[in-house]
């Protein structure tokens with residue numbers, strides 16, 4: 001596909017997403033119905049769509065319209081590229097710009113330049129203080145790819161060597177003994193022997209740091225209460241914990257047996273909510289996902305205040321369910337990939353008011369300025385005598 005044809009495909013996909021289609025399934029549908037598109041084309045169209053969604057407000061201002069054409073035009077103007085090479089009377093290209101489109105467009109206002117809805121910018125500014133402008137700016141960029149080395153399968157240096165052989169270059173991050181930043185060849189990760197044989201898993205740096213900070217070792221009985229695809233279960237099992245996984249929607253755990261087999265990890269998938277008690281209960285709760293908006297940029301335009309309130313209510317219920325399964329003297333780890341205080345420290349404050357038999361050991365909010373995705377982790381201990 002020519003650059004103009006790729007942009008034309010992105011415009012059509014963006015129009016559907018702006019009308020309410022979730023981005024990921026819409027891209028998959030386009031790829032399936034576009035047999036002529038090679039892997040390079042699919043990746044390029046995906047990048048155009050996600051870049052446009054990350055910067056939707058500012059690109060709509062620059063492009064003069066909050067439409068697929070407006071967003072792509074805004075992107076071209078921001079990058080200083082000639083729009084007439086993309087909007088052209090050429091096969092498969094989007095039609096040439098009209099005089100009205102040429103006249104439309106202006107520099108984004110300060111609020112538009114945050115590339116966040118106003119209510120979210122206001123809340124995050126209050127929650128993040130002086131860090132807000134830099135965090136908002138980071139959320140406008142693509143996220144890096146991180147891998148977690150499965151230390152039960154080999155060392156970080158073994159993993160780097162195997163990945164290099166598959167065309168994937170990485171650098172070891174000093175902040176976490178399992179973390180590798182992919183510096184080139186990210187698209188070859190899943191075909192590499194290191195990935196297929198369970199030596200590495202895709203996992204962002206922030207949750208790796210959060211799991212590494214939980215002191216788990218052999219014989220520590222862990223309940224992963226919101227296990228989903230099992231990212232936290234696998235990270236903790238690789239550190240020797242005896243993990244039981246459960247999720248309110250068991251279908252979300254469907255990939256976990258294969259992932260555990262690949263990693264050589266024995267994870268017990270519970271058929272019903274276990275009553276415990278456990279030495280450590282991990283509640284990696286459903287949340288706004290605001291810390292991961294670089295990867296899911298359509299979500300920031302959809303989130304409402306009612307959604308956020310709903311998340312906070314669900315999280316409080318899950319925390320209480322988790323607390324009831326912590327052994328006397330045991331621990332509870334609460335995690336979100338959110339940047340909102342209401343889902344993080346605010347949630348923990350409220351929990352401690354409801355549950356005086358727990359004490360806070362520590363809590364940490366990571367933003368894209370510290371690691372890559374925004375993340376929150378709090379560790380609490382039961383004050384009941386063991």
Ligand SMILES: C[S@@+](CC[C@H](N)C(=O)[O-])C[C@H]1O[C@@H](n2cnc3c(N)ncnc32)[C@H](O)[C@@H]1O
Nearest residue numbers: 226227228229230231232248249252284285286
């Ligand atoms: C952030 S995701 C978990 C991601 C997962 N831990 C991982 O690392 O891949 C949150 C999960 O919580 C589950 N969930 C939602 N409500 C729940 C509840 N009341 N109890 C347990 N799990 C719940 C969802 O089905 C979803 O899989």
